[in-house]
Amino acid sequence: MKITKVESRIHRSSFTYGAGASGVGGNLHLRGMDTLLVRIETEDGLHGWGEGFGFNLVDTTQDALDRLLAPACIGQDATGIAGLCRMLARRFHNFGRNGAVTFGISGIDIALWDLAGKRAGKPLHAMLGKAARRRVPAYASLLRYGVPDDVARNTTAAVQLGYRHIKLHEVNLDCIRAARAAAPMEIPLMLDINCAWDTAEQAVEFCRAVAGMNVRWVEEPVWPPEDFAAIAAVRAAGGVGIAAGECLGEPASLGAMMAAGAVDVVQPSVTKIGISGVLAVQALAARYGVAVVPHCPYFGPGLLASLHLLAAAPVEEPLEVYFADLAAPPYPALIPRRGYVAVPQGPGLGMALDEVALV
Numbered sequence: 001m002k003i004t005k006v007e008s009r010i011h012r013s014s015f016t017y018g019a020g021a022s023g024v025g026g027n028l029h030l031r032g033m034d035t036l037l038v039r040i041e042t043e044d045g046l047h048g049w050g051e052g053f054g055f056n057l058v059d060t061t062q063d064a065l066d067r068l069l070a071p072a073c074i075g076q077d078a079t080g081i082a083g084l085c086r087m088l089a090r091r092f093h094n095f096g097r098n099g100a101v102t103f104g105i106s107g108i109d110i111a112l113w114d115l116a117g118k119r120a121g122k123p124l125h126a127m128l129g130k131a132a133r134r135r136v137p138a139y140a141s142l143l144r145y146g147v148p149d150d151v152a153r154n155t156t157a158a159v160q161l162g163y164r165h166i167k168l169h170e171v172n173l174d175c176i177r178a179a180r181a182a183a184p185m186e187i188p189l190m191l192d193i194n195c196a197w198d199t200a201e202q203a204v205e206f207c208r209a210v211a212g213m214n215v216r217w218v219e220e221p222v223w224p225p226e227d228f229a230a231i232a233a234v235r236a237a238g239g240v241g242i243a244a245g246e247c248l249g250e251p252a253s254l255g256a257m258m259a260a261g262a263v264d265v266v267q268p269s270v271t272k273i274g275i276s277g278v279l280a281v282q283a284l285a286a287r288y289g290v291a292v293v294p295h296c297p298y299f300g301p302g303l304l305a306s307l308h309l310l311a312a313a314p315v316e317e318p319l320e321v322y323f324a325d326l327a328a329p330p331y332p333a334l335i336p337r338r339g340y341v342a343v344p345q346g347p348g349l350g351m352a353l354d355e356v357a358l359v
Contacts, residue, residue, distance in 0.1 A: 001078045005041040006070035008062045017143045017324040018154040033326055034058045035300040038107035042078045050111030051302035053103040053271035065104035068092050081112045098249025109274030110305050117348035129312030136310045138336040139165030139318040141297050148178035155182040162338035165318045171196045180213045188216040195223040200233040207238025217243035217265050228260035243267055246295035251280035258288040267295040271302040278309055293317045300330040304349045311343040
């Protein structure tokens with residue numbers, strides 16, 4: 001079935017996330033929640049939706065998609081997902097193997113999987129695995145506040161909403177202690193450090209400081225994210241689980257990280273390596289005995305694709321959900337209920353975008 005159209009749209013929404021007047025402002029770079037949507041249509045009129053990574057840089061990914069990738073897809077076989085994405089990766093590799101081009105290819109990959117599910121009349125999770133979970137636990141991914149009172153207030157709110165896993169983006173120990181005091185000890189914390197430390201020694205000191213707080217993992221402890229030896233050293237000496245992977249652009253890189261003994265949890269990002277890439281990472285993780293918990297702080301088809309991947313996975317793991325309220329979410333119905341997200345059972349991604357509202 002040949003591809004006849006590849007189109008992109010940017011969905012923009014303002015958001016609130018519970019920061020006080022003295023907070024640091026989310027992750028500083030976020031002024032709105034922007035989602036790059038990829039729509040692929042085939043000669044029979046069927047279409048699928050995908051999402052390429054970008055946040056406030058979606059314009060860059062959109063440019064790569066529209067000028068480079070979309071023209072190369074026209075006339076290609078939509079059912080040959082692996083072959084098409086491999087062709088695109090090789091044809092445009094000089095423009096980067098981790099960045100706007102690969103993010104655009106990921107959006108294409110997701111849209112093609114959505115199409116495959118629709119054509120087969122099956123929900124995406126049924127195409128990806130056998131677990132067939134009807135719902136998936138969610139974890140509240142709180143943005144950075146930098147103020148202990150804000151952290152405590154929002155942690156309490158997340159617990160009251162039913163979340164039983166909480167992620168922070170704090171590096172300040174007082175903020176982390178505030179969250180730990182606000183959430184029952186049986187609720188694990190995950191700490192996304194965003195490569196804050198320059199040395200393994202700094203990261204180890206931090207990990208040891210939080211080791212008694214029921215921390216499931218410390219995420220991306222050192223810069224640069226490709227320094228697998230340093231991450232492995234932190235894992236060996238820090239006394240807590242280590243997670244990473246969202247910054248790596250291809251399954252082979254995540255495999256090399258796991259082979260180095262660097263992580264307990266690997267975090268592929270579907271809008272950066274596609275559904276096909278996440279499936280490859282899952283196979284590698286099974287070989288190395290590493291848990292797979294996708295990085296997915298999204299609101300569009302990337303979040304839905306991650307939900308289906310987790311619904312199909314052999315081991316239950318939680319779905320990352322940004323603890324933020326969007327004025328105009330792409331999927332208003334995709335809301336956690338008492339700490340769980342229901343898995344759509346319609347064909348493909350199983351949840352329709354309101355195309356009129358996107359114009």
